[in-house]
Amino acid sequence: MNIMAAANGTRPQRPGSVRLVLNHEALIASKIPLVKIEKVIKEVFDQLPALTTVAVVEVATGNCLAHLSRRRGFDPAAAAAHHAETVRxxxxxxxxxxxxxxxxxxxxxxxxxxxxxxxxxxSGQWFVLLTVKTQDTNLALAREILKSIIA
Amino acid sequence: MAYSTNSPAGKAVEAIITDLPSLVAVAVVDVNSGMALASHSNSPTVNPETAAAYNTEVVKQKQKAMSALKLTGERIEDILITLTNQLHLIKLNEAGNKFIYLAVNARETNLAIAREVLRTHASDIN
Structure with missing residues (x-):
């Protein structure tokens, strides 16, 4: 498994390899407090450590303000913009x-x-975008977790 | 009350409430999504939909454990969980795609009664 991953030019996933990525420019422009966004992402990750990606997105602009992903180098900008359009x-x-x-x-x-x-x-200003594999959780559970964090 | 008496799931919940009026919570749950098709709670602190979501993972993990152990020809009939003051029971239907989740007070109901009630209603949710 590790050899195959190395051959593909990707490293095997480690739990410690996920980190929060912030979009500072968009964050400042949005005027949404960073502490709030960090807290939400941290709580989602704590309760669903197997998640693929969690992102906080501004509805009006479609900007991804912050995200955390297990997919190395994954840029959720396009997904964020499309989902923001769906919301609008x-x-x-x-x-x-x-x-x-x-x-x-x-x-x-x-x-x-x-x-x-x-x-x-x-406030309707921003939303959390969560993607998970079906083998790691179920729809109701993921929904309940988000509901408990963002009432 | 969160059930329609027109659906098989709702009828099963209604029948279980009739058999065990003092139950804490009951739900008929879809294993794939973890969502409750019908549910009822007699306790303000127990949300049967939340319980359904988490207990679905219990069922799925057990199914995974069984396939890892290569237990072919076996299926989960029921899962019995004993708490300090409550009994929680999970009874799967024949196809294994739905289950009934039941929480009862251990002082008011014993395991045999609760289990028998679920056994009689498991075929209602096929």
Whole structure:
């Protein structure tokens, strides 16, 4: 396994190799407190150590403010922008409909081998994007964990 | 009450409540997603949906352990968990794709009764 990984030019994953990556420019522009974002990402990682990626994304700009990933060198910028677009579209759809006094809480995207979950902050300004492998957790559990962290 | 009495899962939950009115919580859960198809709790502190999500992982890990041990031709019938004051039971259906989760107070119900109730209702959720 290790030999194969070396041959492919990637190193085997170690639990200690994940680290928080911050997008300072976007963070300053967003005016969302860094401590809050760090706390959320840390809590998600503590409760779901097997996660693939967790990112905090600004809804309005689609900027990924901070992320943590097991995939080495993974840049979630494109994924963040696309998911932010999904959120904005859904928010528009809700605003256009007859539903009043409701806010978008989460969006669940279950695939066969991977689950993507979006959970919006109460302010609606930012959301957490979480991707996990289906073999490591289940949809309800991942959702409950996000719900407990971002009420 | 978080169940529809029109669905098989809801009917099973209703029937279990009838058999064990003093139960703490009950849920019919989809193993794949961990989501409760129907659930009910008599305790404000026990959220059956949260319990369903976590207990799904218990079931999945046991299934993984069985395949690692190459226990072919075996399937999980039920999982019994004894706490200090509560009994938690997990009863899988025949296909192994759904289970009933039941939490009862150990002082009010014994393991044999709780297990028998689940056994009689397991076929309702196929």
């Amino acid at each position: 579209q859904q928010q528009q759809a809700l605003a256009a409909g007859p539903i009043r006094g409701e806010r978008l809480e989460d969006i669940l995207i279950p695939l066969r081998k991977q689950l993507s979950l979006i959970r919006l902050a109460k």
